[in-house]
Structures are given as C-alpha cells and as structure tokens.
Amino acid sequence: MKQKLTAALLALACLFSLAACGKNDADPAGYTLEALDLMAKEGAFSEELESLDGDTAFALYKLADYGLSREDLADCAVLRSAGATCEEGAVLLWQTEEQAVQAKKALKDYIQGQIDANVDYRPAEIPKLEGARVSQVGSTVLMVVAGDMAAACKAVPYLDQAKN
Secondary structure: OHHHHHHHHHHHHHHHHHHHHOOOOOOOOOOOOOHHHHHHHHOOOOOOOEEEOHHHHHHHOOHHHHOOOHHHEEEEEEEEOOOOOOOEEEEEEEOOHHHHHHHHHHHHHHHHHHHHHHOOOOHHHHHHHHOOEEEEEOOEEEEEEOOOHHHHHHHOHHHHHOOO
C-alpha cells in the first residue's frame, strides 16, 4: 500500500512538472520596456531610432481620443524614425487592462493612419506598416513597425504569435 501511495505521489509530481514546462510563450505576463532595445540590438530596425517621451507619445498616438488620460499611462518606451522610414516601436504600460485595450485600438488606428498618409508619399514603407504588430498582454501594449519583423520576433519570441 505504501509503495502504491508513493508511486501515485511521484506520478502526480511528474504530471505537475510537465504542466509547468508546457507554459505557452505566447502568453507572457506582459511586455517590458526593454523589448524595443532587444529588437534594435537584434537588427529589427533599418536605422537608429529616436526616443520619445511619454507626453509626446501620448499626443502622437491620440490616446485621449480613446478615453485615456496621461495619468493612466504608468510608463512607456517609444522609439521612432526621424523621418527616413516609418519604423517605430512602442511599449505602453497602463494602470489597468481596460486602458490597455483602448490603447491597442488607438495604436491600430494610428497604423492605419500611417498607411493612408504614406501610400503616395513613401510607398516603399507600406509593406512595413501592413506587417506591423500591435499586441496587448495584460495592462501592456506593444506596437512594432520594423524593417525586419523576423528579427523583432527573434528578440521578443512571443511576438510572432501575437494576434493583431
């Protein structure tokens, strides 16, 4: 009887350890501010991008139009082209998941606006914009427009599984 109980406990422990190893990388706790630096180091962007502060990013992405206030944005990291390309990246950390949902909508609309504005001006940039990723995990939102999306996905592995 004691051996059966021990065997059952060992089997249960093995089962739990396998379940822990099966965690899906597509469901991270959230994006980190370092994600953009990792992408840049991996070569995702074709040029060196400039950093923007939170106030500028909040205005650029028209987040107030989506019911968000600047105070809701807990932190952010934003890198943006100085004008040669449409490449950029943003990690926005919000106070709540509901705010992140609204920010994701804003960033998707921003990308569409960039497509509309650049279709005649910079047609070579349109494939980058059409391949952009906007993903929300918990109270974080990540947006990436990259020259090499494969490099971006390599730097942030769960990005390739993100649903736009």
